[in-house]
Amino acid sequence: MEWEAVIGLEIHAQLATKSKIFSGASTAFGAAPNTQACAVDLALPGTLPVFNGEALRMAVMFGVAIDAEIGRKSVFDRKNYFYPDLPKGYQTSQLFHPIVGPGHVDIELKDGTHKRIGVTRAHLEEDAGKSLHDQFPGMSGIDLNRAGTPLLEIVSEPDLRSAEEAVAYVKKLHAIVTTLGICDGDMSQGSFRCDCNVSVRPKGQEEFGTRTETKNINSFRFIEKAIKGEIERQIDLIEDGGRVEQATRLYDAEKDETRSMRSKEEANDYRYFPCPDLLPIVINDDYIDQVRDSLPELPDARHARFMEQFGLGDYDAGVLSAYRNLADYFETVAQVGGDAKLAANWVMGELSKFLNSNDLDIDDSPVKAEALGQLLLRLKDDTINGNAAKQVFEAMWNGEGDADQIIEAKGLKQVTDSGAIEAMVDEVIANATPQVEQYKAAEPEKRGKMLGFFMGQVMKASKGTANPGQVNKLLKGKLDALCD
Amino acid sequence: MFEKTLAELAQGLNNGDYSSVELTDAYLNRIKAEDGQYNSYITVTEEQALAQAKAADETRAAGNAGPFTGLPIAHKDIFCTEGVRTSCGSRMLDNFISPYNATVIEKFNQAGAVSLGKTNMDEFAMGSSNESSFYGAVKNPWNTECVPGGSSGGSAAAVAARLAPAATGTDTGGSIRQPAALCGITGLKPTYGRVSRFGMIAFASSLDQGGPMTRSAEDAAMMMNVMGGFDGRDSTSLQMDSEDYCADLSKPLDGLKIGLPKEYFSDDLNPAIAQQVQAAIKEYEALGATTQEISLPNTALAVPAYYIIAPAEASSNLSRFDGVRYGYRCESPVDLEDLYKRSRGEGFGAEVKRRIMVGTYALSEGFYDAYYKKAQQIRRLIKQDFVDALSQVDVIMGPTTPHPAFKIGEKTSDPIDMYMEDIFTLSLNLAGLPGMSVPCGQTNGLPVGLQIIGNYFAERQLLNVAHRFQQATDWHHLSPVSAGK
Incomplete structure (x- = not known):
């Protein structure tokens, strides 16, 4: 039988307010336990919540x-x-009257087509603290620093049909909240986490199957693996004659499997009722219009602009527009360096390589956007060649100064004096008799490849500073003349 | 000295007849000598009181005294007081030393008041007789076999027994007005939102309101000038300019239109109460007021609606008392569930547990619409009754309670009978309206209270109406002490 998965997601995005949703305590991550929990967060008798307008x-x-x-x-x-x-x-x-009602986002599927995913609602709520079970023998520790941190819970319609679609949706929401600057998007610290509701049904059936909810998954990769695993588990279960139990499950990243946390029978009756300590939030059209006017350019719009304005490909434009800070960085590099495609190549290439290997975020890059732009300017105006540019970048990364200082200090300025280059070319040819003989003996169409050896020798002799175009031209002319 | 009102004591301090230290010391000694028979205080804060009095005398000597500087008062043990046990009348908080001050406490401190101590109360303000306190029942100073009313029974008894010139109270369904009536003192429940609830331990958040319990309307106005006002730490606090509650006290009452709800004067009403209240209304007519019968048709629904809404909110508000962070924790819990069950089972008394269970039930899946939602609909009807009535008349009058003070133990076995004690008072909490109780007579040596209900924000008018009555009568001067009780 052919099966179809039905997936709906609940995403908890931690809002990037300075203080908590109902108290003045700081929301900063990583402080010593219970140092960022005030009387309200501790729920001392008599304390009351005051809503944070931010x-x-x-x-x-x-x-x-x-x-x-x-x-x-x-x-x-x-x-x-x-x-x-x-x-x-x-x-x-x-529960009853959320701040955000029905909306939608568009995701791109593998075949390049777009699919609209419904967002049922998004509501404000407070986060809980953390229980620490392994630090005190026979006891549990409670850290209430996180208690009262504002969350926006974003609930999707069950419109997603595969793990890939689910990840595309999560990435899109991630791009939106980080672009808006309302969430730092740090999944490893739990700032952006996902509960996945998954069920399967025979393809063509309209009725939904019984769903399970897998809680608190905190990376794109784990979301994909957890959903894939859960779909397979449910299909295997049904095909073996079993039934899916409605339950809350937990994803174990180490074992790459989900396991049951509690069944429906064990579920709480939450006794929801309107909080009498807080007044309803009433807002008018003016407020909404003001917020609308303040919105930054959203990822979809920026993606399209990067393609149109800078001539970037769809993929590059997508990667560079997904995070506001990355997109801002890229635009600054492009502007200073005066070449968007070159900027895209460097941001997605050399810079990303260094960031990844050092496990750093774009905000933490030791090479600022302006500095990288300056480097690209030197590449563009032929002050240095591509090879030297990589050396300069590494030195900039290590804090050795700006591009011009490093070029000067390391003597990386490109040699374009044709007399000097010609002297080096002549010397290399004179000292490589066997290679020259091979070159001469080779079929003319194979000689191009053999040029590489001589190029390398000349560049080495110039410590990488010779203009490669000039070297190439001179070498080819002189070697071909020997062949006549 | 002990028969003087706050206003008179303020005069004495100004005149230099006595210092705040002398006044405070006298009250502390009187509490030590006399409170054994009333049990009106849970904690007497002698050291802090004398330190505050000394500071007040220094402020006065420096020429910076305000109207409240150096005046001693008592606080209901529901207001969190920094460095002092704040028990809320419960074993649950017997070990709780508050690390912060309630807004009300802070305001009295800033005004230079002296706090004598924390008064007894029904556990978590749940009760109408002050018998549910972990610290034992409070005795009515007019007859120590009788209850003082509740839940602010300790404050009412302390003021009546001249163990404090005035006290703070809180009123969720009548907890200021009913004990004021049964102890023969003056009590004001302000409009919901007038007095900050920050630091006032919550019973039912949408109904709770702090207010003064005093010897006279004038004293109540003085207290409101300190207690009232917007507080950014309470989201339900009214954003209104502060006002002088003493400003209108002496206005004449000519042409005042008084509404008498026929539902409050039914044949079931205790005849002695009816007689005293009617006599008070005659007095008002003599002062220039006119009366007319009005109707509050949904009065009978108030008690059932209240006993859904208040327990529902309480069941949630009291969830924080779980033995985890502060307060009572059971001995050697074996696991988390045991910790919760025994801490709460042992820490709460019977009436609190009853209301938590009722409230939990009313909010349960499948019952919410039938109970909580329906009660909220009734609440709107009751509010509309008052809005309609107060468009025809200036104030509404009636008895504060259906009976005078009853015997200790008389109603403890029948919760419903106890709940009916608040039949005239709790509608106002549902509607959020201000109301007062002023002494208007006696029956068998026990005080009777007249309830005066005003429109939203009409505290100054209520205080005026009460003050003029007290200028013309002596009921509020009667003292169980000078009567030799």
């Missing part, structure tokens, strides 16, 4: 960006359950 602005930015209905009146509800890292015994969330 979280509202960010949620509305997202809603406008995905062309969604914005809730003119949204309401916070309490989701009641007991857990040690949930200090109030309830999570403040939005």
